[in-house]
Amino acid sequence: MRRVVVDTDTGIDDAHTLLYLAGRPDAEIVAITSVYGNCSEEDATRNIGYVNGLLGLDVPVARGAAEPLRGPAHIAGYVHGKDGLGDLGRDRPLPRVSAESGPELLVRLADEQPGELDLLALGPLTNLALALRIDPELFTKYRSVVLMGGSGPYAPPGTLLMIDANVNNDPEAARAVFAAPRRELVMVGVNVTAGTILDEHDIAALRATRTPVARFAVEILDAYLDFYQNEWGRRIIPLHDPLAAGVLLDRTFATAWTDGPVNVRGDGFLWRARLMRTHDGLPPAFAYDPAPPTRVITAVDARRFVTDFVAVLTR
Template identity: 80%
Template sequence: MTEVRRIVVDTDTGIDDAHTLLYLAGRADAEIAAITSVFGNCVEPDAARNIGYVTRLLGLDVPIARGASAPLTGTAHIAGYVHGKDGLGDVGYERPLPDVTGESAAELLVRLGREHPGELDLLALGPLTNLGLALRLDPELFTRYRSVVLMGGSGPYAPPGTLLMVDANINNDPEAAEAVFAAPRRELVMVGVNVTATTILDEVAIGALRAASNARFATEILDAYLDFYQEEWGRRVIPLHDPLAAGILLDPGFATAWMEGPVNVRTNGFMSRARLMRTHDGLPPAFPYRAAPPTKVVTAVDSARFVADFVDVLTRGN
């Protein structure tokens, strides 16, 4: 019998976040236990509205709590140029605010961890501000979750000459991210841009989604995302950033290589990244770094198998 993972999703509900909720809802081995909102792909009120829209679309009745509208320090950077101003590609959906628990996102994360120790997984898809605030309330928070899987980070240091996609979720709140990687935990998994950028929903896969009557919403919101990424690759294709993190939570076999060790948040003066303190060949970096509990860092994935599963789940029944 397939084990069902009960998952709390912390999300800045943009296009790939919405796809992730669709994917989780379509997997027999996943149950969305609660959802919390955070700024990032859009402003926090829009993230909450988008949670409400997707849960109504799916017929999900789960606890929802609203979270941070800005990082622990500094100002919010909103990626409206990627996901549309409203986070769902500015298609024009009616998106009333959902009913919420009345707790902050951080309070909900703490309460659920204490009420269900070892039973829930926490999937973080946006800036880590809510998690950072929750750790202030309960420094042992991550020991109460079965696992914490986050979409963010940049993996180990890449071979010289290699360029990486922006590590947006970490860059949006490096202080919160540093607290997350320093916290005690059962298991913390980092699914970074080093692997998500290689997991591409290509023209064939997008065509399969467009042909499926029950994937209408998934494709209606794609155009803004495709408009952005066509300037990266010259093709109307997209990376499956957040869905890949959900896939690896449910099926670690989607990851074909891992490294484990301390993760630090580093800045070059312009941008912050979360890095495993190892070079691409497993050596320590050439500078001092902070000790931290080990994080499992994904370094390679079976992109083809994951993309096929993602398309199958979102088109199932056609």
């Protein structure tokens, strides 16, 4: 059993992740913290409340960062809809929230239950960086910290990667996270999530299931499909955040990984978190900052995970 604290910028695939975690018999959602990213922090909190209501889930919810450590927030409304759930006009009142901030809740739970909880970060890493300012040893108190973000090792020449949005939204926070001491830090990056595809057959299976969970999962998909059809010419989506949850719960979904230092580096346009290795395992051709080892997932059994994801949401 994994007892999971979820930090989320609750957009469409984040909502799918909460549905997946709630449907897995080996997972318990212990608490949820909100952060900006896919939508505003307030909308992320409203969406947490909506999904929790759908699931009948009563866990602590704490509001987190509304902007990065430095600079304005970048909100991905063009991907997830302005409200984060596809702009379907749902009534999403603010849920009851903790008097603690998101970072404060992350610290307190780790202090109260050291080694018992897993932290799953699905959005920009601002809350985690703020929590590390309170307790620099925070990650040593979680059983594991699993991040949806990063870009893996350097890709083979000529290969383009999807944007590393969660790192790009707050590179300063990401830098603090990858430099922090930890028990286990796992990076599930766009190098593996972009190829983990919910295709037309899988979406049809969700659509044919008339449970409230499956119906909601399909209804919020349209905005996401509208965006990703411009990538592939098909109405299909990558399961970015759900895959990170899957790897947290079942490490056999990951078929290859490398442990090593991760640095956050920019190219003048975008920021990425990268394992300081080339695709063939060599160090990069420049000096880089030392960092404690992060477990960087480099390959996954995408089809087996997608099959499990659909099975959980259609039970």
